[in-house]
Amino acid sequence: MNLAKKTVAFILIFIAPHAMGETSVSNAWWEMPYPSTFDTSNLKPQPFISVKGNKLIDESGRQVVLKGMNIADPDKIIQEGKWNKALFEELHRWGVDTIRLPIHPIAWRERGDEGYFEAIDEAVVWANYLGIYLIIDWHSIGYLPDELYQHPMYDTTIKETKTFWKKIAFRYQNVPTIAVYEIFNEPTDQGGRAGKSDWLEWKAMNEDIIDIIYAHDRSIIPLVAGFNWAYDLRPVAKAPIERDGIAYAVHPYPQKAKPLVRNKQNLFALWEEVWGFMAKDYPLMATELGWVQPDGFGAHIPVKDDGSYGPMIIEFMNERDISYTGWVFDPRWSPRMILDWDFTPSEQGKFFKQVLQNK
Numbered sequence: 001m002n003l004a005k006k007t008v009a010f011i012l013i014f015i016a017p018h019a020m021g022e023t024s025v026s027n028a029w030w031e032m033p034y035p036s037t038f039d040t041s042n043l044k045p046q047p048f049i050s051v052k053g054n055k056l057i058d059e060s061g062r063q064v065v066l067k068g069m070n071i072a073d074p075d076k077i078i079q080e081g082k083w084n085k086a087l088f089e090e091l092h093r094w095g096v097d098t099i100r101l102p103i104h105p106i107a108w109r110e111r112g113d114e115g116y117f118e119a120i121d122e123a124v125v126w127a128n129y130l131g132i133y134l135i136i137d138w139h140s141i142g143y144l145p146d147e148l149y150q151h152p153m154y155d156t157t158i159k160e161t162k163t164f165w166k167k168i169a170f171r172y173q174n175v176p177t178i179a180v181y182e183i184f185n186e187p188t189d190q191g192g193r194a195g196k197s198d199w200l201e202w203k204a205m206n207e208d209i210i211d212i213i214y215a216h217d218r219s220i221i222p223l224v225a226g227f228n229w230a231y232d233l234r235p236v237a238k239a240p241i242e243r244d245g246i247a248y249a250v251h252p253y254p255q256k257a258k259p260l261v262r263n264k265q266n267l268f269a270l271w272e273e274v275w276g277f278m279a280k281d282y283p284l285m286a287t288e289l290g291w292v293q294p295d296g297f298g299a300h301i302p303v304k305d306d307g308s309y310g311p312m313i314i315e316f317m318n319e320r321d322i323s324y325t326g327w328v329f330d331p332r333w334s335p336r337m338i339l340d341w342d343f344t345p346s347e348q349g350k351f352f353k354q355v356l357q358n359k
Contacts (some may be wrong), residue, residue, distance in 0.1 A: 068098030298334020
């Protein structure tokens, strides 16, 4: 083949496809777009919440005590066809000012970050319209430093956890509707079955993640949980998290405190000793609490109770300005607040609905 024919062949092979209108593969790795931030231009004005001493405050300096509900993992709700604005509107009617979104690592991986961002974006828009704040919770149970967990749905890695918060903090930077990032749902070594927990190790890991979050967004409140499934905050007294603007999480389910005689005085004393004392120096948020009768739907340790727990835990938290989100506004997870998707309240649902509505 002479030089002229070789030149024509080269043009047909490498140039002609483009001349005929063909383009490069749209999902090729080199054409993936950089991440984008959430567009806040269509949000209604909503005060940022921040930390001052042991209080949460809004932009005017007014103290804020957040009171709301957990929903189930948005991925679950989407798969069941119940993810919609009506869910948020019903919670608004119940009197909530805060909704916690528990995001399981397995759901995050299966839906993918872009798919999950679509759901969180919708939650931001719906919540903002209703004047509700959001808590984003990395919903794992186990001991992250050892990467050992209670169930496969909670399996994650240190890298995945840090990447999750890097992506979340970048996308939702300076979005006032998202007030709190709960870094890890329930730390526990399961009595040695998930390694051996060490508070200084846990403290350092949380500080690393907070640094990543703060590198993107200083308008958010990082929330740090203690050991024993987010119940025991006593190690904080000697070695608090060394970062500004944080709050602490507690999950004070009824069977966590075990006094010899179960009455209000003894429960209050144990709650104060193990986690309540923190409210004197830091904002404290009970991001999970609730109960079910011992023979009720989904009854399991540590949530079984005859109902006397409800008024006592609310009184204890109100006396200390502790924020809270009840668990869980879903008919299939326990202890449930609703019996069905018509939003019929359960026993604890009736109680919390009255409390939230100030009745």
